[in-house]
Amino acid sequence: xxxxxxxxxxxxxxxxxxxxxxxxxxxxxxxxxxxxxxxxxxxxxxxxxxxxxxxxxxxxxxxxxxxxxxxxxxxxxxxxxxxxxxxxxxxxxxxxxxxxxxxxxxxxxxxxxxxxxxxxxxxxxxxxxxxxxxxxxxxxxxxxxxxxxxxxxxxxxxxxxxxxxxxxxxxxxxxxxxxxxxxxxxxxxxxxxxxxxxxxxxxxxxxxxxxxxxxxxxxxxxxxxxxxxxxxxxxxxxxxxxxxxxxxxxxxxxxxxxxxxxxxxxxxxxxxxxxxxxxxxxxxxxxxxxxxxxxxxxxxxxxxxxxxxxxxxxxxxxxxxxxxxxxxxxxxxxxxxxxxxxxxxxxxxxxxxxxxxxxxxxxxxxxxxxxxxxxxxxxxxxxxxxxxxxxxxxxxxxxxxxxxxxxxxxxxxxxxxxxxxxxxxxxxxxxxxxxxxxxxxxxxxxxxxxxxxxxxxxxxxxxxxxxxxxxxxxxxxxxxxxxxxxxxxxxxxxxxxxxxxxxxxxxxxxxxxxxxxxxxxxxxxxxxxxxxxxxxxxxxxx
RNA sequence: UGGGGUAUAGCCAAGUGGUAAGGCAUCGGGUUUUGAUCUCGACAUUCCCAGGUUCGAAUCCUGGUACCUCUGCCA
Numbered sequence: 001x002x003x004x005x006x007x008x009x010x011x012x013x014x015x016x017x018x019x020x021x022x023x024x025x026x027x028x029x030x031x032x033x034x035x036x037x038x039x040x041x042x043x044x045x046x047x048x049x050x051x052x053x054x055x056x057x058x059x060x061x062x063x064x065x066x067x068x069x070x071x072x073x074x075x076x077x078x079x080x081x082x083x084x085x086x087x088x089x090x091x092x093x094x095x096x097x098x099x100x101x102x103x104x105x106x107x108x109x110x111x112x113x114x115x116x117x118x119x120x121x122x123x124x125x126x127x128x129x130x131x132x133x134x135x136x137x138x139x140x141x142x143x144x145x146x147x148x149x150x151x152x153x154x155x156x157x158x159x160x161x162x163x164x165x166x167x168x169x170x171x172x173x174x175x176x177x178x179x180x181x182x183x184x185x186x187x188x189x190x191x192x193x194x195x196x197x198x199x200x201x202x203x204x205x206x207x208x209x210x211x212x213x214x215x216x217x218x219x220x221x222x223x224x225x226x227x228x229x230x231x232x233x234x235x236x237x238x239x240x241x242x243x244x245x246x247x248x249x250x251x252x253x254x255x256x257x258x259x260x261x262x263x264x265x266x267x268x269x270x271x272x273x274x275x276x277x278x279x280x281x282x283x284x285x286x287x288x289x290x291x292x293x294x295x296x297x298x299x300x301x302x303x304x305x306x307x308x309x310x311x312x313x314x315x316x317x318x319x320x321x322x323x324x325x326x327x328x329x330x331x332x333x334x335x336x337x338x339x340x341x342x343x344x345x346x347x348x349x350x351x352x353x354x355x356x357x358x359x360x361x362x363x364x365x366x367x368x369x370x371x372x373x374x375x376x377x378x379x380x381x382x383x384x385x386x387x388x389x390x391x392x393x394x395x396x397x398x399x400x401x402x403x404x405x406x407x408x409x410x411x412x413x414x415x416x417x418x419x420x421x422x423x424x425x426x427x428x429x430x431x432x433x434x435x436x437x438x439x440x441x442x443x444x445x446x447x448x449x450x451x452x453x454x455x456x457x458x459x460x461x462x463x464x465x466x467x468x469x470x471x472x473x474x475x476x477x478x479x480x481x482x483x484x485x486x487x488x489x490x491x492x493x494x495x496x497x498x499x500x501x502x503x504x505x506x507x508x509x510x511x512x513x514x515x516x517x518x519x520x521x522x523x524x525x526x527x528x529x530x531x532x533x534x535x536x537x538x539x540x541x542x
Numbered sequence: 543u544g545g546g547g548u549a550u551a552g553c554c555a556a557g558u559g560g561u562a563a564g565g566c567a568u569c570g571g572g573u574u575u576u577g578a579u580c581u582c583g584a585c586a587u588u589c590c591c592a593g594g595u596u597c598g599a600a601u602c603c604u605g606g607u608a609c610c611u612c613u614g615c616c617a
Contacts, residue, residue, distance in 0.1 A: 005556050005564090031617055066616065123615060132613055133544050168615050178545040180613050189615035208617045231546055232612050254547085256610090261553080309565060311555050313548090316610050320553045323566045333579060367579070399577060410575055440575060448575055513576045535578045 002049050006312040008253055012050060012223060024056030025222045028082070028089070029063045029096075029212070032074035032196075036081040037265040038288040038303070038324075039258040045307035046255070047225055048087045059219055060089035064097045065211045067195035075196075081290040085300045094219060096211050097197045103206040103214055104158070106244045107169060107188055111150045115243055116187065117143055118153040120167045129175075130183050137175035137183040157190060160203035164190045171210075171240070179235045185209055187240075213237040214246065221250040227257045228314060258310070259318045262467045263288045264474050278468075278484055285530065286468045286488055296465065297508055297518040297532030302328040318473055328533055332508060332516045337365040337372050340410070340450040341511035341529075343462050343494040345384040347430035348451075350415065353381040358455065363411045375499045379412050382454040384495055389449040390431065392420070399447030401431070408448040410512065413437045450512045457495040460527040462517070464490040496527055508532065 015022055026047040030040060051058040060082065064070045082089070110116035119142045121129060131137035145153075154169060156162065169188035177183055187210035194200055206214075213236075216224045224237075234252045241249045264270070265288055273279045282289050285296035293303065305327040310319055353359075359379040366372035389407070391400035401407040406416045419432040440446075468474075471483045500509070507519050515534040519527070 003555095003564095010558095029617095033617085063617070069616075119615095126615075127613075130613055135544085135613095137613090165615065170615095180545080183613085186615045191615085205615095207615070212617085228547070229611060230617090233617095235546090256548085309554080311565090313555070315548055315555090317554060320566060323554070326566065329578090338576080363575095367574080367576075408575065412575090447577080450576075510576085510578085513578075515578095535576075538577050 002053060003308050003311065004053070007314070008046065008050065008223070008225065008255065008312055009053075011253060012054065015222070016054065022222060023220070024051050024054040025059070025220055026051045026056070026225060027059040027061050027094070027216065027219060027221050029061045029215075030078055031063045031066070031069065032071060032078060033066075033069040034074060034267040034270075035282045035289045035291055036078055037290060038260065038263075038293065039265050040081075041085060041290060041303050042258045042307050042310070042312075043225070043227075044082060044085060044087060045304060046312060048089075050223070050225075051090075056222070057090035058087075059091065059094050059221075061094035061096065061215060061219070063208070063212065063215075064095055064195070064197060065205050065208060067191050067193040067205065070196055072196045077291065081294075084290065084294060085303065094215070095197060096215050097195065099211070099215055099218055100198060100202055100206075102218065103211055104204075106214060106240075106246070107154070107206070107210070108151065109244050110171060110187075111154060111169075112147055113243065114147060115172050116150070116169055117145050117172055118150050118157070118167050119143075119170045119184075119186075123165060126186070130180065131175070133180070139175050140170070140184065143172060143184070154188075154204075157188070157204050158202070162190055164192050166190065169204075171236075173236075173239060179232055181209070181232045181236045182239065185236055209233055209236045210240060213240050213250070213252075214244070216250040216252075217241055217246045217248045220248045224250045224252040226252060226254055228254045228316075229257075230254055254314065255312045256314050256316055259316075259473075259475060260288065260324065261318055261321045261472045262469050262474065263321065264469070264480065265289075266475070269480050272480060273468075276481055278481070286465050297516065297530070298328055299331055302331045305331075321467075325533055326536075329516070329536065332510065332532070334369070336508050336510045336516060338367070338510050338512050339365075339497050339500050340377070340452055341460065341462070341494060341496045341514060341517070342384045342386050342450065342452050343492050343511075343514060344387040345494050346387040346390055346428070347454075348383050348385055348415070349430055349432050350381050350383065350435040351418065351432050352434050353379075355381050357381065361411055375502060377411070377497060377499060378453045378456040379409075380453045380455045383409075383451045384454065384457070385409075385449055385451045386494075389447070390417075392428070397447075398445050401433075401447075401449070406436075406446055408440045408443070408446050409451045410448050412451070414440055414443070414446070450514075452495050452497055456498050458498055458500065458527055459525065460494060460496045460529060462492045462494060463520075463528075463530045464492070465531060466490070496529075500527070510535075 028044050028047045048058045119140050121140050129138045168186045170184045171187050173182045175183050188204050191205050231254050237252050283291035283295050306324045360376050362374050364374050391402050401417050403417050406414050414436040415433040417433050421429045466488050468488045469483045470485050477483050510516050516532045517529040521528045
C-alpha cells in the first residue's frame with residue numbers, strides 16, 4: 001500500500017478532479033553516467049507508483065544528451081537495478097538521443113522566430129556577460145544576427161565545421177531576468193566526442209534544459225517530477241514549450257532530495273573514495289548504491305518500504321538511517337532461518353559430560369514460523385561460546401557467564417562456571433563448567449547465550465560492515481577523506497553449526513543474537529559470511 | 543532592497559479556519575529458551591519569532607529570523 005499523503009498525490013488528485021480524461025504519465029529519466037543509488041530509488045518509487053496507482057504509464061528514459069559522460073554499461077546496469085527493485089517501465093525504453101532530429105527541428109523553429117541565436121562568445125565571456133545575482137547581464141554582441149545568418153551558422157555547426165566551444169546556440173530570452181537561467185541560456189553546443197548510441201551522426205547536442213521539456217512533451221508526460229534544485233529550471237522548461245509548436249505541455253513539480261545520515265550518494269564523492277582506495281567499486285556493500293545495497297543483502301522490498309515510509313515533501317531532510325535499517329530487519333526477521341554461530345570462540349569444558357558422549361537436541365529453525373522446520377544439534381563435553389558472553393570480573397550482569405554463576409545455553413540447559421584456566425601470561429585458555437540438564441523455561445534472571453559443540457562446527461570467516469563515515473552528515477564535510485571510519489570493515493574467524501549445510505538453500509540467515517548474515521562462499525572447508533545488519537540491541541545498563 | 547524554495551517533537555511527516563495523525567528513535571510494562579521478535583503504554587498545552595484579524599489560527603494578514611538553492615557550452 002502506498003502512502004498517498006503527500007503534496008504530489010494531492011496535485012495529481014486535483015488534476016484528475018478537474019479533468020477526468022487525463023492520463024497520468026510519468027517518467028524516470030536517469031543520465032547513464034553512473035550507478036543508481038537510494039536517492040534514485042525514491043524517484044523511481046514516486047514515478048512508478050504514482051502512475052500505477054492511477055492506471056497510467058511510467059517510462060524509463062535515458063537522458064543521454066552529453067556524449068562526454070554517458071556510457072553503454074550504465075544503460076545496462078540501470079535497467080538491471082530498476083528491475084531488481086521490482087518495476088517495469090511502460091512500452092519500450094526511451095532515449096533522449098532518439099529525439100535528436102526533433103530537438104534540432106525545434107531549435108530551428110526558435111531561430112526562425114528570432115528566439116535563438118548563434119553566439120561566438122567563449123565560455124568565459126558568456127559567464128562574464130551573464131552578470132551576477134545582484135547585477136543584470138549584458139547582451140552578447142552576436143545577439144542580433146539575422147535569421148538567415150543564424151540558420152547558416154547552425155547548419156555549419158551541425159555539419160561539424162567548428163570546434164568545441166567556438167560557438168553555441170542560445171535562446172534569446174532576457175539578460176536582465178532575475179532568474180539567471182533565463183539570461184539567454186545555451187541550448188545547443190558542439191561536442192566532438194562520439195556518442196555511445198548515435199555514434200558520429202551528430203556534432204551538436206542539446207542541453208538538458210532544451211531537451212528535457214521537449215522529451216517530456218513528446219512522450220505526453222502529465223507530471224514531470226524532479227528534485228528541488230531544478231525549481232528555477234522550470235521557468236525555462238515552460239518558456240521553451242510556450243515558444244515552440246508542440247501541443248502537449250507537461251508540468252514540472254519538484255520534491256526534496258533524499259539524504260540519509262552517515263551516507264553519501266554523490267557520484268563525485270564515490271569516485272573519490274574509489275580513487276583513494278577506501279572502497280573498491282560502485283557496488284561496495286557499504287555504499288548506498290542499489291548495486292551495493294543488493295550486494296550487502298538489502299532486499300528490494302525493504303528499500304521500497306523505506307521509500308514509502310519517508311514520504312515526499314519539499315523540506316530538506318537528513319533521514320535517520322535507523323528507518324532504513326528497521327525496514328530491513330522487519331523483513332529479514334520473518335524470512336530468515338536461525339542458526340548458531342560463535343564469532344569470538346571461547347572454549348568450555350563441561351566437566352560432568354563424558355568425552356565420548358553425544359547428546360542430540362532437536363530445535364526449531366525459526367521461533368515463530370513452524371513451517372521452517374527443525375534441525376538436530378549436538379551437545380558434547382567441549383563447546384564454544386562467544387567471549388563477549390563471559391565476564392572476567394564480579395558483576396551483577398546476569399546476561400553474562402561469571403565465575404560461580406549460572407547461564408542458560410540456548411535449547412540445552414544450564415552451565416555453572418567453576419574454573420577459569422589461564423596460561424602463565426594469564427591469558428584465558430578455557431573455562432570449566434558444570435552442566436545441568438534442566439528445563440530452563442521457568443528460571444528467571446539468568447541470561448541465555450548461544451553456543452556450539454566442538455563436534456558440530458564448521459570454520460567460518462565473518463565480515464562486519466559498519467558506517468563508512470564518522471559524521472552524521474558527511475555531505476557537509478569539505479574533505480570526505482577526513483571522516484572515514486577506519487573500522488568500517490571488521491573480519492573475524494569463528495564457527496558455525498554444521499547444520500547450516502542442510503538449510504543452505506537460503507542465502508541469508510539470522511545468527512542468533514548476532515544479526516543477519518549473507519552467505520558468500522565455501523572454500524577450503526571454510527565458510528564465509530557477511531553481516532548485513534545487526535539485531536536491534538537493547539542494553540539497559542550499557 | 544537579487545531570484546526561487548522551506549520552516550510542525552531527537553529524525554522524517556500528515557494537517558488547507560473547529561482545538562496537533564502516523565513512522566523511526568527514546569523511555570517504561572507484558573509475552574518470549576535471541577538483551578531479538580511480538581505486544582501494551584508514555585513521549586509537541588503547541589507548530590521558526592513578534593504582532594494582528596477571528597467566538598476560534600499550525601492554517602488568514604503584517605513585519606522579522608534561519609536554512610537550502612540559482613551566476614556549467616553538467617544533469
